[in-house]
């Protein structure tokens with residue numbers, strides 16, 4: 001019964017939106033409806049696990065979790081105020097986190113992972129993480145594990161992806177969400193994944209704006225994405241980024257939104 005409601009809702013949204021003649025709104029409504037369906041499906045799949053919630057999050061976690069659930073929820077809550085404040089948006093309701101018992105289970109849920117170093121990802125409306133016990137020793141004292149997880153874990157980064165996605169319903173290029181997530185992560189936890197390397201030929205803006213996740217040197221692509229967002233932040237500060245995101249939220253295309261807020265094209269932004 002749950003699965004049947006979504007097609008009817010989507011047909012209803014299509015008819016409603018055609019009546020008011022707003023294509024951007026239709027795209028946004030369809031995106032949000034699909035994402036909500038994916039969140040429900042993931043919650044249903046995790047139904048046999050344990051559930052715990054705090055002010056802003058609900059976490060589904062495996063029965064043998066080794067007391068990692070509390071540190072995951074605490075880290076998410078700690079990042080919440082900073083990320084939502086910086087992006088100027090708090091998504092409605094509690095946000096879903098799913099902890100998978102193994103890296104393989106996470107990979108199966110999202111159709112594969114690039115490698116085994118992934119400690120979390122935002123996908124289809126949900127922050128998804130593998131069991132942190134695979135990279136944080138259970139023997140460490142609880143306070144040490146909590147601090148280590150917050151600083152080296154995925155919560156600030158993935159929460160940024162989530163808030164941007166719920167705010168704009170997918171209206172952003174991949175490089176922007178990856179740059180913004182790294183920018184927030186660096187501000188909040190100090191974590192930086194990649195550093196610039198000498199003698200590396202940077203990707204062009206067209207390459208970054210194309211199939212970002214297919215570029216062969218992901219470390220370089222991620223580094224360039226962070227650099228572009230840092231450039232935006234230097235130009236107009238956090239208020240400028242909030243203005244840019246607010247324009248994306250009403251359906252303005254990314255190049256036009258950059259032009260409106262910063263007075264330049266994304267290509268110009270990316271030029272040396």
Ligand SMILES: [Zn+2]
Nearest residue numbers: 157161178181
């Ligand atoms: Zn990311």
